[in-house]
Amino acid sequence: MIPELFFAYFAFAIVLFSIIVITRKNPVHSVLWMLLLFFHIAGLYLFLNAEFMAVMQVIVYAGGILVLFLFVVMLVSLKEEIKVARFIGAWPTGFTFAVALFIVILMSLRSFVAGPQGKYTIDLIKSESNIKVLGKLLYTDFLFPFEIASLILLVAMVGAIVLAKKRFKG
Amino acid sequence: MVPLNWYMLLSAAVFTIGVFGFLSRRNIIIMFMSIELMLNGVNISLISFSHYLQDMRGQILAFFVIAVAAAEAVIGLAIVIALFRNKATVHVDKINEMKG
Structure with a gap:
């Protein structure tokens, strides 16, 4: 309850x-x-x-x-x-689209079947702590995606500086 | 125990609200916030799957989603600043140089 x-x-x-x-x-x-x-x-x-x-x-x-x-x-x-007005004039179109999307998700939820259970039970996570389990996975199985994520953040940093800086003429 | 379906319904609702906001607002900052809303809706469902299927991969996926969302927000807001410097507006309907 x-x-x-x-x-x-x-x-x-x-x-x-x-x-x-x-x-x-x-x-x-x-x-x-x-x-x-x-x-x-x-x-x-x-x-x-x-x-x-x-x-x-x-x-x-x-x-x-x-x-x-x-x-x-x-x-x-x-x-x-x-x-200016809060919504655009054609907001009912957007509303209809959003409601239709919600109904589609609702319909697909009804035929949803959960996959097999993994090995990370609550007891295992409790005995090791959430951060330790996550860190171990992140630095072993998901090392390459992790490095790519850091590269994406670096590119975002450089891109933001380039985009937002003032351009001097001449 | 709360059933998994409730979490998925909540995530679908948040995602749908984000879609509606993106389609019907024309303030570029609020459109970006709608995108963040959609990403958060997906994160809710990923983490609830991770809990109910007892698999940590959902949380790792949500972690990457947060990293990409941060990068996206940084680039998007830099574009907003560059745009405001050139056109002095954040209303996307007034930005029609390309006549698209």
Whole structure:
């Protein structure tokens, strides 16, 4: 009973905050609601025994990406942006498309069959700790993707500097 | 025990809200936030699969999704700044140089 109540609260809060995020007129309000949304998603991850992912959610998303968003919102001027209409004129098309997508996912969920269980039971993870298991996998089986991820981050860093720097003429 | 289907429904709902936001808003910052919303919806389902199928690969996949999301946000916001410097708007309908 208690887990269901917990899940119900988190699910309700997540859906509500997502709707609020995409309907605010002022992007600053959107970013702040999104902060609350990310904290709730981190709570849901804790609930799923994924401590490391919860911490990553808070550090990377709430601490990194959202601060970046806030900086950019601060750098661009939103004076005339607040005056224009919230949604485009053809928003019912987008709404229909989104609802249709949701119904398709719902239909496909009904024929979903779960795969075989892996070897990482809760007892194993408890005896070793989540971070240790994850780190071992990441540095053995997934070493190559891990290095590629670091390369992607390096490219993103260089690309952001090149794109956003001022060009001097002559 | 909460059934796995509930998590998948929640993830589908978050993803769908992200799709709707991306299609019907024209402020480029909010469009980027809709993309982050979609990625988060996928992450929820990956981590719930990882828990229910007792396999750590879901969490590792979610880890890579977060890394790619960070890279995407950095590049996208740099593009927003470059765009605002040239056109002084964040409204994507006003950016129609290519007449696409």
